[in-house]
Amino acid sequence: MEYILETKDIIKDFPGVRALDHVSFQVEEGEIHSLCGENGAGKSTLIKVLSGVHPYKSYEGQVLLKGTEQKFSNINEAEEQRIAVIHQELTVFEDLNVTENIFMGNEIETNGIIDWDLMYKKAEKWINKLKLENVNPRTKVKSLGMGKQQLIEIAKALVKDAEILILDEPTDSLTDSETEILFDILNDLRDEGVTCIYITHKLDEVFELCDSVTVLRDGESVGSDKVNNLEKRDIVQMMVGREINQRFPERKTDIGETVLEVKDYSVVDPENPDQFVVKDVNFELKAGEVLGFSGLVGAGRTELVNSIFGAFPGEKSGEIYLEGNKIEITSPKDAINQGIALVSEDRKRFGLIPTMDVKENTSLAALQDFKESLSLNHNQEISKVRDYIDKLNVKTPSIREKVSKLSGGNQQKVVLSKNLMTQPEVLILDEPTRGIDVGAKYEIYKLIQELSKQGVAIIMISSELPEVIGVSDRILVLSQGEIAGEFDNSETRVSQEKIMMAATGGN
Amino acid sequence: MKEAKKEEGFLGLKKSNFNFDIKTYMMVIALVGIWVVFTFLTKGTFLTSRNLSNLFRQSVITSVLAVGMVLVIILGEVDLSVGSVLGLCGGIVGILDVWVGLNPFLTIVSTLVIGMLIGLWNGWWIAYRGVPSLIVTLGGLLGFRGVLLGVTGGTTISPLSKAFNYLGSGYLPEMVSNVLGLGLIAYIIYYRLHKRKKKKEHGFEVSSLTLEIIKIVLTSLLVAMFVMILNSYQGIPVLVIVLLVAMAIFTYITKNTVFGRHIYAIGGNEEAAELSGIELKKSKLIIFMLNGLMAAIAGILLSSRLNAASVSAGDGAELDAIAACVIGGASLAGGIGNVLGAVVGAVVMASLDNGMSLMGAPMYWQQIVKGLVLVLAVWFDVATRNKGE
Ligand SMILES: Nc1ncnc2c1ncn2[C@@H]1O[C@H](COP(=O)(O)OP(=O)(O)OP(=O)(O)O)[C@@H](O)[C@H]1O
Numbered sequence: 001m002e003y004i005l006e007t008k009d010i011i012k013d014f015p016g017v018r019a020l021d022h023v024s025f026q027v028e029e030g031e032i033h034s035l036c037g038e039n040g041a042g043k044s045t046l047i048k049v050l051s052g053v054h055p056y057k058s059y060e061g062q063v064l065l066k067g068t069e070q071k072f073s074n075i076n077e078a079e080e081q082r083i084a085v086i087h088q089e090l091t092v093f094e095d096l097n098v099t100e101n102i103f104m105g106n107e108i109e110t111n112g113i114i115d116w117d118l119m120y121k122k123a124e125k126w127i128n129k130l131k132l133e134n135v136n137p138r139t140k141v142k143s144l145g146m147g148k149q150q151l152i153e154i155a156k157a158l159v160k161d162a163e164i165l166i167l168d169e170p171t172d173s174l175t176d177s178e179t180e181i182l183f184d185i186l187n188d189l190r191d192e193g194v195t196c197i198y199i200t201h202k203l204d205e206v207f208e209l210c211d212s213v214t215v216l217r218d219g220e221s222v223g224s225d226k227v228n229n230l231e232k233r234d235i236v237q238m239m240v241g242r243e244i245n246q247r248f249p250e251r252k253t254d255i256g257e258t259v260l261e262v263k264d265y266s267v268v269d270p271e272n273p274d275q276f277v278v279k280d281v282n283f284e285l286k287a288g289e290v291l292g293f294s295g296l297v298g299a300g301r302t303e304l305v306n307s308i309f310g311a312f313p314g315e316k317s318g319e320i321y322l323e324g325n326k327i328e329i330t331s332p333k334d335a336i337n338q339g340i341a342l343v344s345e346d347r348k349r350f351g352l353i354p355t356m357d358v359k360e361n362t363s364l365a366a367l368q369d370f371k372e373s374l375s376l377n378h379n380q381e382i383s384k385v386r387d388y389i390d391k392l393n394v395k396t397p398s399i400r401e402k403v404s405k406l407s408g409g410n411q412q413k414v415v416l417s418k419n420l421m422t423q424p425e426v427l428i429l430d431e432p433t434r435g436i437d438v439g440a441k442y443e444i445y446k447l448i449q450e451l452s453k454q455g456v457a458i459i460m461i462s463s464e465l466p467e468v469i470g471v472s473d474r475i476l477v478l479s480q481g482e483i484a485g486e487f488d489n490s491e492t493r494v495s496q497e498k499i500m501m502a503a504t505g506g507n
Numbered sequence: 508m509k510e511a512k513k514e515e516g517f518l519g520l521k522k523s524n525f526n527f528d529i530k531t532y533m534m535v536i537a538l539v540g541i542w543v544v545f546t547f548l549t550k551g552t553f554l555t556s557r558n559l560s561n562l563f564r565q566s567v568i569t570s571v572l573a574v575g576m577v578l579v580i581i582l583g584e585v586d587l588s589v590g591s592v593l594g595l596c597g598g599i600v601g602i603l604d605v606w607v608g609l610n611p612f613l614t615i616v617s618t619l620v621i622g623m624l625i626g627l628w629n630g631w632w633i634a635y636r637g638v639p640s641l642i643v644t645l646g647g648l649l650g651f652r653g654v655l656l657g658v659t660g661g662t663t664i665s666p667l668s669k670a671f672n673y674l675g676s677g678y679l680p681e682m683v684s685n686v687l688g689l690g691l692i693a694y695i696i697y698y699r700l701h702k703r704k705k706k707k708e709h710g711f712e713v714s715s716l717t718l719e720i721i722k723i724v725l726t727s728l729l730v731a732m733f734v735m736i737l738n739s740y741q742g743i744p745v746l747v748i749v750l751l752v753a754m755a756i757f758t759y760i761t762k763n764t765v766f767g768r769h770i771y772a773i774g775g776n777e778e779a780a781e782l783s784g785i786e787l788k789k790s791k792l793i794i795f796m797l798n799g800l801m802a803a804i805a806g807i808l809l810s811s812r813l814n815a816a817s818v819s820a821g822d823g824a825e826l827d828a829i830a831a832c833v834i835g836g837a838s839l840a841g842g843i844g845n846v847l848g849a850v851v852g853a854v855v856m857a858s859l860d861n862g863m864s865l866m867g868a869p870m871y872w873q874q875i876v877k878g879l880v881l882v883l884a885v886w887f888d889v890a891t892r893n894k895g896e
C-alpha cells in the first residue's frame with residue numbers, strides 16, 4: 001500500500017539528546033492521524049523534520065511523499081509540496097491586523113501589486129467561517145486573546161490550500177466552543193480529501209476526531225493503530241509505559257484561615273476606558289484552599305488575576321486584604337514581595353526569557369534568596385534549581401540548556417518551578433497544564449494538592465471543566481467580568497452543566 | 508527517563524561547559540591570529556613591546572566605552588550619545604583644570620558626576636517617558652556636542668596639569684607592576700581552587716584536577732606574559748590599570764550580582780522579566796547612568812592622553828564602542844553579551860588600526876577593513892549559533 005506520507009528510520013540528534021530514534025511513521029491519504037506522546041517525546045521535532053524546519057541532512061533517514069523521497073532544505077520547499085504546519089508556539093505578528101496575518105507569505109497580487117480589497121474580502125470569509133466574534137479584518141491581532149490568535153494562526157495555514165495539514169497542539173488555548181469550530185472545519189477538510197496530522201495531549205480529541213494514532217515515547221515510535229481498535233487506556237499505557245488509573249489525586253485538605261480577600265474589585269478596560277473588564281468582584285481565599293476560576297474566554301479571569309498581581313494596565317478600584325491587612329500592589333515586584341506568585345497563561349510572552357538557560361529562568365524570581373552580601377551564591381542556586389527540576393521532572397539535557405530548546409511542556413514546567421521557588425503564600429495559576437501530557441498533568445495536580453496541604457492558598461484558572469472540577473475545593477464562575485456563580489466542590493463534585501450554565505449567563 | 512538523566516550529568520553538562528569556553532577562547536584566538544598576521548606583514552615591528560604597549564594604550568578609550576556600552580546592549584537598548592558625552596566631559600576637564608584651576612581630584616569627581624547626570628537625563632527619557640533609546644541618544648549625540656562647542660567656544664584647551672599627564676602617559680614602576688601581576692596570579696589560583704572546593708562540597712561533579720591545573724597555569728602564564736611584555740618597555744600604563752579595574756568591577760556586576768542577572772533578563776524578554784518582579788524602569792535608569800559614568804571616565808582619559816581637550820574629541824567613538832561589543836559577541840537584540848568580550852572586541856579594532864598604520868596603509872583602508880571585520884565577526888557568530896539548532 002502506498003502512503004501519502006511516510007518516514008523511514010528518522011534519527012535526529014540535538015546536543016546531549018536524541019530527539020528521534022529510528023522513527024518510522026505512516027500516514028494514509030485522507031485520514032486524520034493523531035500523534036501522541038509525553039512532553040519531550042519528539043512529536044514537534046518529527047513534524048519539523050516533515051515540514052523542512054529541520055532541513056535535509058540535519059537528520060538521518062528518509063521522508064517519503066507519495067512514495068518519492070523528499071529533501072526539503074527549508075519550509076518553502078515543503079509548502080510547495082502543499083504541506084502546511086500550524087506550530088505549537090504562536091507565530092502571529094502582533095502589530096499587524098488580522099488580514100495581514102492570515103495572508104502573511106501568501107499575499108494576493110495582481111500584476112505585482114497587493115490586492116487589498118480582495119484580501120480583506122477573503123479574510124472576512126475566514127472570520128465568519130471560524131466564527132470569530134467581534135473581530136473584523138482590520139483588527140490588530142495584539143488586541144485579541146490567545147484563543148482567537150490561535151484561530152488566526154489556523155486560518156493562516158488553511159489559506160495555503162494544503163494537501164497535508166499538520167497541527168501541533170492547536171486546541172491548547174482554545175475554548176470548548178472554539179474547539180468545536182475547529183473540528184467542524186477539519187471534518188470538512190477530510191471530506192475534501194485533505195490529510196491531517198494532529199498532535200494533542202487531549203485523548204478525548206483523539207477519539208472524537210482522529211482515524212489513526214501513532215505514539216512516540218522517548219523519541220521512539222512505540223505503536224500505531226486505527227483508533228477504533230484502541231481504548232484510551234491503551235494509548236496512555238503506550239505513552240507512559242505504565243497504567244494510569246486516576247486522573248486526579250485525592251483531595252484531603254484542611255482549609256485554614258482567610259489569606260486573601262478581594263473586595264468590590266473592578267478593572268477598567270485599558271483600550272476602552274468607559275468599559276469594565278472586571279466588575280464588582282468579591283471573593284476570599286483561605287489557606288490550603290484551591291479555588292477554581294471557570295468561565296468562557298474573555299470572561300475577565302486573566303484580567304482579574306493579572307490586575308491583582310499588579311501586571312494589568314487597566315485602572316483598578318477596590319480593596320485587597322492579605323491576612324487581614326490592606327495591601328497596595330502596583331507592580332509584580334510588590335506582589336512577589338507580599339508572597340503572591342502568578343503563572344501566566346502565555347508562557348512564551350510572559351513566562352520565559354529565551355536567551356537564558358534553564359537555571360537562570362528557574363531562579364529568576366527568587367534570586368534575592370541566593371544573595372550573600374553583594375554576590376549571588378551560584379552553588380546554592382544550582383542546588384535549588386536542581387531540586388525543582390527533579391521534583392517537577394523537567395526533561396532537559398542539563399540545567400545549562402537554553403530554555404528555548406526544551407519541548408513545550410517542559411518549558412511550562414520551568415515557568416512553574418520559577419514561581420514555586422518564590423515560596424508564595426498565594427499561588428495563582430492561569431491555565432497551568434496547558435501543553436502538558438497526561439502523566440505530567442497528574443504530577444502537577446499532585447503538586448497542587450501537596451502545596452495546598454502545606455497551607456498555600458491557590459487560585460487556578462482553567463478552561464478545562466473536568467480539571468477545575470477535579471482539583472478545586474470551591475469554584476467561582478465569571479461571566480463578562482462579574483461573578484456569575486459560586487459552587488462548593490469539596491464534598492460532592494459540581495456538574496459540568498451547572499458551571500456552563502453559569503458561565504453562559506443562563507440560570 | 509532514567510537514561511536521559513544519566514546523560515545530564517555526564518554528556519550534557521560537560522558539553523555546555525565546553526561550548527561556553529569555546530566562545531570566549533575563540534575571540535582570543537582570533538585576536539592572536541590578527542596579531543600573527545600583522546607581525547608577518549610588518550616584519551616583526553608589530554610584536555615589539557613598545558608597539559604592544561602603545562596598542563593597549565590606544566585601545567583603552569574604546570574599551571572603557573565598550574565596558575559601559577555592553578550593559579546597554581545586553582539590556583536591548585543602544586546609546587549613541589557616548590561619543591559626544593566623552594567629548595563634553597573631556598572639555599569639562601580642560602575647563603576646570605586649565606581655566607578654573609580646580610585641583611585635579613575635584614576636577615575628576617565633578618566630571619564623573621556630570622557624566623552620571625547626563626546618563627540620568629538619557630535614562631529618564633528612555634525609562635520613564637518611553638522614548639526609544641535610539642532617539643533619545645541620537646538627540647544626545649547632537650546636543651551634547653553642541654554644548655561642548657558652546658562652553659569651550661570651539662577652542663582647544665591645553666596643557667593640562669601634571670596629575671592628568673601621569674594618568675594619560677604615566678607608567679607604573681616595574682616593582683609595582685610585578686607585585687600586581689604576582690598578586691593577580693595568586694588570586695587566580697586561590698579563586699579557582701576555592702571554587703572547585705565549594706562545588707565539591709555541594710556534591711557537584713567537577714572537572715579533573717589536571718585540567719584545572721592546566722587552566723590555572725595557562726591563565727597565569729597569560730598574566731605573566733602581559734606584565735613582562737609591558738615591563739620590558741616602560742611598565743604597565745596607568746591608563747591600562749584604570750581599564751582593568753573598570754573591567755573587574757563590571758564583570759563582577761554582570762556575573763555575580765542579582766542586578767546583573769536582571770539586566771540579561773530584561774534584554775531577553777522585558778515582559779517576562781517584569782512579571783518575575785524585576786523593576787524595569789529603575790534598572791534601565793541605572794544602566795544609562797553607569798554608561799554616562801563610563802563615558803565621563805573615557806573623556807577624562809582621552810584628554811589626559813592627548814594632554815588637551817578639543818571639540819572633536821570622541822567624534823564617532825560611539826560607533827567604535829558598539830562595534831567592539833558586537834565583535835565581542837553581544838547581540839543588539841538584547842540579552843546576550845559580556846564585558847570581557849567587549850574589551851577583546853575593542854582590542855581587535857585597535858589592533859587593526861595599529862597594524863595597518865604600521866604598514867603605512869592609507870586611512871581609507873583601515874576603515875574598509877574594520878567594516879569588513881565587523882560584518883565577518885557577526886556572520887561567524889550567527890553561523891556557529893545556528894549550527895546548534
Ligand atoms: N532546537 C533544539 N535544540 C536542542 N534540543 C531540542 C531542540 N528541539 C527539541 N529538542 C529536544 O528534543 C526533545 C523532543 O522535543 P519535542 O519538542 O519534539 O517534544 P514534544 O514531543 O513536542 O513535547 P511537548 O509535548 O512538550 O511539546 C526534547 O528533549 C527537547 O529538549
Ligand SMILES: [Mg+2]
Pocket residue numbers: 043044045088168407408409
Ligand atoms: Mg511539542
